[in-house]
Amino acid sequence: MDNKEIIxxxxxxxxxxxxxxxxxxxxxxxxxxxxxxxxxxxxxxFKMWEMLLSQKKGxxxxxxNNIEANAETGKANWxxxxxxxxxxxxxxxxxxxxFKFKDGKxxxxxxxxxxxxxxxxxxxTPGYLLGWTSYMKSKIxxxxxxxxxxxxxx
Numbered sequence: 001m002d003n004k005e006i007i008x009x010x011x012x013x014x015x016x017x018x019x020x021x022x023x024x025x026x027x028x029x030x031x032x033x034x035x036x037x038x039x040x041x042x043x044x045x046f047k048m049w050e051m052l053l054s055q056k057k058g059x060x061x062x063x064x065n066n067i068e069a070n071a072e073t074g075k076a077n078w079x080x081x082x083x084x085x086x087x088x089x090x091x092x093x094x095x096x097x098x099f100k101f102k103d104g105k106x107x108x109x110x111x112x113x114x115x116x117x118x119x120x121x122x123x124x125t126p127g128y129l130l131g132w133t134s135y136m137k138s139k140i141x142x143x144x145x146x147x148x149x150x151x152x153x154x
Contacts, residue, residue: 003069003101007076010106014078015062019053027105034095034111035118037148038141044148045109051151059083074099084122091121115140 001009006025013021023046032045040048064078080093093113100108119131119140130136 001104003071003074003099004067006101006104006106007067007069007074007097007099011062011064011067011076011078014049014053015064017053017056019050022049022053025106026109027102027107029102030105030107030109032109032111035113035115035137036140037144040148044152047152048148051148054151057082069099069101072101074101087124089122089124091118093118093121 010022010025013019013025026046029042030045031039031041032048033039037048060080060082062078062080064076067076068074076097076099078095078097080091080095082091083089084091095111095113098108098110098112099106115137116127116132119127119136121127123131127136
């Protein structure tokens with residue numbers, strides 16, 4: 001399987017709710033990073049995807065495109081559409097992913113997206129007012145990493 005096929009398998013598995021398929025694409029020493037979780041390594045990155053997919057509802061849609069890869073690096077765009085929180089606010093999160101490969105697997109995965117745009121959709125007025133601040137980013141990472149730690153301790 002070449003690196004482009006690895007990315008395709010990763011996102012196809014993601015869109016189908018198959019975290020085992022996603023993890024088959026990751027190196028055991030993978031480093032993942034985004035604005036919501038911050039930096040996660042190895043088992044923490046694996047469990048983050050398992051946690052997210054365990055909460056995936058039938059109305060969640062994952063789509064992807066623009067996959068490119070060579071022997072060392074790759075990139076893709078993906079979109080998650082879902083309803084967030086108790087108020088079921090509609091979120092459409094457009095993400096750019098960058099990858100590095102080692103031993104035929106993803107060793108680094110960095111997702112970038114507009115956190116302020118996400119907070120405005122997910123949190124309404126508080127997200128609009130504070131979503132652009134480092135305080136809000138820090139608060140979001142604290143909350144998501146607390147949820148991840150609880151999930152990992154089950």
